[in-house]
Amino acid sequence: MHSDQDPSVQQATANSSRGLEEFNPFEDSNKQTNTSVPSPVPAQSTQPAVVNTSRDAPPAYSASAAQAAATSAANEDLLRRQAELEEKAAELQRREQQLRNAQYNIRENNFPPLPKWFPVGPCFYQDFAVDIPVSFQKIVKIGFYLWLGYSILLFINIFVALGYFAADDAENRTTSGSGSTFVVSILYFAIMPAASFLCWFRPVYKAFRSDSSFNFFFFFFIFFFQCIVTGILALGVQNLGACGLINSIAFLVSSNSVGQxxxxxxxxxxxxxxxxxxxxxxxxxxxxxxxxxxxGASFEKAQAEFAKSVASNPGVQSATKQAASAAVSGAMSANQM
Structure with missing residues (x-):
């Protein structure tokens, strides 16, 4: 039966059966292994996979220039507000103290405004807003500025008189009176500011404060002479202690140098x-x-105020009592004799 088959079919059938029986699946891989070296397989870790939950520390904070400027401005604004609040608190405390003192009629002297370390303290209490009615505050302040200007002018007059004495020729000092002008100018400044404050400014201050007719008349009397004295100082009469029109013009006419x-x-x-x-x-x-x-002030009111002030004066009362007791004791001793 096999002989009837075609030889080619027999060969193919033989090859097929041989191939199935003799097939080795590892034959090709062995041949490839002999020709090429396989790459090593990386070793795998036997530990379980763990997720890293740790976080790196953030970088150090550094403020920018704009932020630093804004912070500095905010700090300055806070300091300024704190200083303002402290000033307001001090002012409120001062006003509360004034109100408490006013309830008990206690007023601390505040003029002249001398420092605390000065050996002499203020001698007067002066407050235009508290003592003087609103309608009269302006006129009283004008009087204060007049007194202040008068005092400053007397102070300047000392140095100008010193320059007059220094620039004057030695042979003309006796006739011009530059030396006596300088000396008297010092006396003026030592006496006149305090005297004018006591004699005419304080009276006009008290006159408008309490509507005092007596202080009005006292002011008129003293300030009238104040006007006359100021006019004489403006004239510059020789040896009267002021650099006025007469001696200044005479010195300009006789000057022979730029300094004079x-x-x-x-x-x-x-x-x-x-x-x-x-x-x-x-x-x-x-x-x-x-x-x-x-x-509505009058001379009659001034007389009544003067009589009342004299009668209520403790010194006058004690002197009157002493005089009366002396008169009574003298009369009793005369009767006993």
């Missing part, structure tokens, strides 16, 4: 200031007199 001319011009400026002050004083006297007439 400068001193003469300074003297003339002081003279013009004295003249302006004299005119302002006359105007102020007129204004105060006009207000005085509108307040």
């Amino acid at each position: 001319t400068i001193v003469g011009l300074l003297m003339l400026v002081v003279a013009l200031c004295f003249a302006a002050l004299a005119i302002a004083s006359v105007c102020y006297l007129y204004q105060v007199h006009s207000l005085y007439r509108s307040t």
